[in-house]
Amino acid sequence: MAALGQLIAGVAHEINTPLGAIGASICNISNALEYSLHQLPELFQQISAERQADFFALLAVSKQRQEQISFREERKFKRAIKQELEALGLDNAETCATNLVKLGVTQDITPFLPLLQDPNNSLILATAYNLAVQQNNSKNIQLAVERASKIVFALKNYARQDDSGKMTKAKVTDSIDLVLTLYQGQFKHGIEVVKNYEQVPEILCYPEELNQVWTNLIHNAIQAMNNQGKLEIAVAQQANQVIVQVTDSGSGIPPAIQERIFEPFFTTKPVGEGSGLGLDIVRKIVDKHQGKIEVQSTPGKTTFRVYLSIGKGASEEKETWGRGDMEMEN
Numbered sequence: 001m002a003a004l005g006q007l008i009a010g011v012a013h014e015i016n017t018p019l020g021a022i023g024a025s026i027c028n029i030s031n032a033l034e035y036s037l038h039q040l041p042e043l044f045q046q047i048s049a050e051r052q053a054d055f056f057a058l059l060a061v062s063k064q065r066q067e068q069i070s071f072r073e074e075r076k077f078k079r080a081i082k083q084e085l086e087a088l089g090l091d092n093a094e095t096c097a098t099n100l101v102k103l104g105v106t107q108d109i110t111p112f113l114p115l116l117q118d119p120n121n122s123l124i125l126a127t128a129y130n131l132a133v134q135q136n137n138s139k140n141i142q143l144a145v146e147r148a149s150k151i152v153f154a155l156k157n158y159a160r161q162d163d164s165g166k167m168t169k170a171k172v173t174d175s176i177d178l179v180l181t182l183y184q185g186q187f188k189h190g191i192e193v194v195k196n197y198e199q200v201p202e203i204l205c206y207p208e209e210l211n212q213v214w215t216n217l218i219h220n221a222i223q224a225m226n227n228q229g230k231l232e233i234a235v236a237q238q239a240n241q242v243i244v245q246v247t248d249s250g251s252g253i254p255p256a257i258q259e260r261i262f263e264p265f266f267t268t269k270p271v272g273e274g275s276g277l278g279l280d281i282v283r284k285i286v287d288k289h290q291g292k293i294e295v296q297s298t299p300g301k302t303t304f305r306v307y308l309s310i311g312k313g314a315s316e317e318k319e320t321w322g323r324g325d326m327e328m329e330n
Contacts, residue, residue, distance in 0.1 A: 018145070019144070021141075021144040022140075022144045025141045025144070028133060032130040036131055039127045042123070043055075043120070043127050046123070047118060047120055054112060054114055055128060058105070058128050059128055061104055062105075062132040062135065063135055064104070077106040081096075081105075081109060082094050085097060088117070096121060099129050100112070100125070102132070103132055104132075167206060167311075168205070170202055170203065170205055170210070172205075172210070172242050172244060175211055175214060176244070180193065180195075180218070183222070189227055190229075191222065191227060191229060191231055192229070192231070193231050196235070197234070197235045203308055204309075206285075206288070212281060216281065217246045218246065219278070220278065221247075221302075222248075223250075225248050225249055225250040231248055233245065233247075234247075241291075241307050242308045244306045247301060252297045252301065258295060258297060261295065262279050262283045286307075289308055289309065292307045
C-alpha cells in the first residue's frame with residue numbers, strides 16, 4: 001500500500017505538471033494574439049510586398065527551430081549579430097539582435113538584411129516574435145497533452161481489473177513499461193533507467209497482479225537509491241520461463257536480513273514509510289503464478305530476480321541468457 005500511495009501521489013504530480021504548462025501556454029497565446037491582431041493590419045499597410053515575403057520567411061525559420069539554446073549561447077549569438085548590425089549602421093542593433101536570436105536566427109542574417117534595414121524593422125521583428133510565441137506555445141500544449149494522455153492511459157491500464165478470475169496471456173515487458181511510465185516523474189530527478197529486453201513470448205498470468213510485483217520492486221529500488229542512481233531492468237527467456245531482473249545501485253541489503261525480507265511485517269524502513277508487506281505480497285503473487293523470486297545483494301548492487309512460467313504452447317528450448325548470468329551465486 002505504501003508503494004501504491006507513493007505511486008498515486010507521483011502520478012498526480014505528473015498530471016498537474018502538464019496541466020500547469022497548458023494553462024501558462026494558453027495565457028501566453030492569449031496575450032500574444034491580442035498584440036498581433038492589433039499590429040498585423042498596421043504592419044502590412046506600412047511594408048511592401050517584398051518585405052511581407054521576408055516577414056513570412058522569418059516566421060518559417062522560427063517555426064523550424066528544434067532546440068532551445070542555453071543562456072550563454074544566446075548571449076554569444078546576440079553579441080555577434082549586434083556587432084554585425086552596428087557595422088551596417090543600424091541604430092537599434094541591440095534590439096534587432098535580441099529579437100532575431102529569440103526567433104531562431106543565430107548564424108547567417110544575410111537573407112533578412114532588407115527586413116532589418118526597413119524603417120519599420122522594430123515593428124516587423126516585434127510582430128514576428130509574438131507570432132512565434134504563439135507557435136511555440138501551441139507546441140508546448142501539444143507536448144503537454146501527449147504527456148498527460150500517456151500517463152492517464154498507463155494509469156487506466158494499471159487500474160484495470162479482470163473479474164473473470166482466469167489467467168490471460170500478456171507481455172511482461174508491457175506490464176513493466178506501464179509501471180515505469182507511472183514512475184517517470186521520480187526518475188527524472190536523478191535516476192537513470194536502463195532496459196535490456198530480449199524477445200520473449202506472452203505468458204499466462206494475472207496481469208493486474210504482476211503490475212503490483214513490478215510496482216513494489218521498482219518502488220523499493222527507488223527508495224534504496226535515495227532517488228539517485230541507476231535502475232536496470234532486464235527481461236529474457238530461459239527454457240520455459242521468462243525471467244525478470246530488477247537491479248538498483250543502492251547501498252544493498254545486509255546478508256543477515258536477506259532471508260527475512262519476504263516475511264510479512266518485516267521492514268528496515270523508518271516508522272510510517274513501510275508496512276513490511278510489500279515484498280510479502282510480491283512473493284505471494286509470484287507463488288500464485290507458480291514462479292519464484294530470489295535476491296542477490298552487495299553494497300552498490302541489489303538484484304531481484306523473478307521467474308515466471310510461460311505456460312502451455314511455448315517453446316521450452318529457447319535460452320537467451322547464459323546459465324551463468326541467470327543463476328544466483330552461492
